[in-house]
Amino acid sequence: MGLLPLLQSDPLAFGLVVAILLLSLALHEWGHAITALWMGDSTAKEQGRVTLNPFKHLDLIGSAMILLVGFGWARPVPIYPPNFRYYRLGLFLVSIAGIVINLLIATALALVLRWMLASGYLENPSGFVLVLAQAAAVAASINLTLAVFNLLPIPPLDGSKIVQSFLPLRWHPYIWRLEANPTYAIVAMLLLLTVLRQPLSSFLSLVRTRFFDGFGL
Template sequence: MFDFNILSIIAGLPGLLIAMVVHEYAHAQVADWMGDDTPRMTGRLTLNPVAHIDPVGLIMLLVAQFGWAKPVMINPGNFRNWRKGEICVSLAGPMSNLLMAFLALVVEVIFVKAHLFTTTALPMVLHLIVLYNVNFAIFNMIPLPPLDGSRVLMCFLPTSWNYKLASLERYSFLILIALMMTPFFTYILIPLQRLVFALFSLILAPFL
């Protein structure tokens, strides 16, 4: 689960930055499309990593391969359709990560097939781009505020339940740390990671 290998950390930096920036930019862009200009006004409608990085989330993603970025501020009241807007914006981040992971995997497969790899560095970088983006997508779908999974869930829960779920946000970091000390990630998130890779392999099978 935790990886402190210096080579892996250096090779993983591009994947970390891509995962965070793409994820948060997707939230901001979709919110803008849905009628909310808050991300644009707060400087989040950009691919500049500085605007999106959360230091603690970056460290967690670096050492645990699961983490988070600085949440994009939105005003659901500006959406033309509140429920549709919330769902689309919340899913935009994880879906963009899965798309980025798939594209990186395609590049990796092309390079392997064409025998274009001349060093071990580039394959490792591409592999970690795939891995970090898949993990970032899965992690952010945990239904714990302020992660994306909780925002999707809140669109279908009664208002009273939403307040109870939202009240957990102040304890989110501690809850995540506690989960990392249990088999949660091994028995729940790792199988989901394998499922995503299996789907990617199924899509690419005709070209392998």
């Protein structure tokens, strides 16, 4: 589910969604950066990434993917895991921090929609109420999608590092080298855009349906 159809049907709702997503991406990467700092690694801070300025975190291709297909990524926060006070715990917490933030944002937006529904605002919505409800629904859906997408155990997505935090330490140097290989990154992106796109889209659609059903939406 890309955002371009929304731009054509409701430019104001599109603008609100983009604003929420810019903040969401910034919070996702800020979560990684601040958690890394708490765990003893100041690499992200030294590169100016402990910030809520979205333009410090945006990735051109990842942002285009969000607009076109509804899932994508921001520019990864640089970390140096050997600096963590507790290597495995630091790797796990830093990796999952952004995902947790996206889930919290999706949940908050779903609760707003649930409140609007319970209060009767969505019975015959019109004007700004309709725009607000539509923007909240789309932004919640994309935040949920970003959380689930980042859980995929495919380097360099967050899920791969979550899995890595449980793997034998002797495997870690090979995984870091794989992530640093630009050829691998290109191949992984092509797989996500081609072979894996349809099953991934179907799975994400199922997750979104179950999520909103859980809130009675």
